Amino acid sequence: MSIEIRELTVRYGGTVAVDGVDLDLAGGKIYGLLGRNGSGKTSLLSAIASYRKPSSGIVRIDGEEAFENPRVARRTCFIRDTLDLSDSDRLRTALDLAARLRPTWDGSYAAHLIEVFGLNPRKRVSSLSRGQRSAFGVVLGLAARTPLTILDESYLGMDAVARTLFYRELLDDYLRHPRTIILSTHLIEEVADLFERVIIMDRGRVIVHDETDALRGRGVTVTGPAEAVTSFVAGHAVLGEQSLGGVRAVTLDGHFTAGDIERGEAAGLSFGPIGIQDLFVHLTSQPLEASR
Known part of the structure; x- marks a missing residue:
């Protein structure tokens, strides 16, 4: 399912959570949505999933306006870290409800995931640990196999082993059953290899939307004698810098040719890549205008 967002704004009283966002997401990809706390990620995802009506602007899913559209709702699964279930529900009751609501639901795969994460379907939601709640949210999200699946920090309660199992299951099932998946996360380096494209939000706006491989090749850290570094970085966008004695290290935003690197190395400089998290x-x- 493709997503088209135009001039989307979400307000809470006087607070603007999403500020005039335009975004086009092609179908059949895994997207990583990154942003600091309060950047507007959850508000954006809530609008995409029709959990919240936009204050202004529009969200279209496969060309149809998403809000209060039952055809779109049936094909969209939005799993939040709060796990939208009653504490008195048993897990098997929630699984039965999901099977009735989701035409794409795969009960056999749900049973497989329940076993993978060591969950007991007879237990009530109230008895689950935080990690088990996260794991059950993942079960509901992956087994739904909806054309649009949104996971908003839904797996942060898991320990490292459970998260690794989740990443493996997500990728394996995505390859067997391609769909549009959006993952919102703070665990950037841990999960970045799953993303085909990355969206970065800051203060309600989208400041980056690009292929993951392109972002890995974006920017360098230049280290060397202060005078040579100063000469090399002139005219480039500086993201950060450190100095120690006569040595200076500067992180630059942008793409550099092999010729640029060769000239820098001839001047005694060394170059290192910037990871997506860095x-x-x-x-x-950065100030908002400087980061756009």
């Missing part, structure tokens, strides 16, 4: 930290630490 790029995210640098971009979201």
Whole structure:
């Protein structure tokens, strides 16, 4: 399912959570949505999933307006970290309800995931640990196999082993059953290899939307004698810098040719790549206009 967002704004009283966002997401990809706390990620996802009516603007899913559209709702699954279930519900009751509501539901796969994560379907939601709640949210999200699946920090309660199992299951099932998946996360380096495209939000706006591989090749850290570094970085967008004695290290945003690197190395400089997490930290630490 493709997503088209135009001039989307979400307000809570006087607070603007999403500020005039335009975004086009092609179907059949895994997207990573990154942003600091309060950046507007959950508000954006809530509008995409029709959990919240936009204050202004529009969200279209496969060309149809999403809000209060039952055809779109049946094909969309939105799993939040709060796990939208009653504490008195047993897990098997929630699984039965999901099977009735989701035409794409795969009960056999749900049973497989229940076993993978060591969950007891006879238990009530109230008896689950935080990690078990997260795991059950993942079960509901993956087994639904909806054309649009949104996971909003839904797996952060898991320990490292459970998260690794989740990443493996998500990728394996996505390859067997392609669909549009959006993952919102703070665990950037841990999960970045899953993303085909990355969206970065900051203060209600989208400041980056690009292929993951392109972001990995974006920017360098230049280290060397202060004078040579200063000469090399002139005219480039500086994301951050450190100095120690006569040595200076500067992180630059942008793409550099092999010729650029060769000239820098001839001047005694060394170059290192910026990981997606480092790029995210640098971009979201800047004044908003500087990061766009």
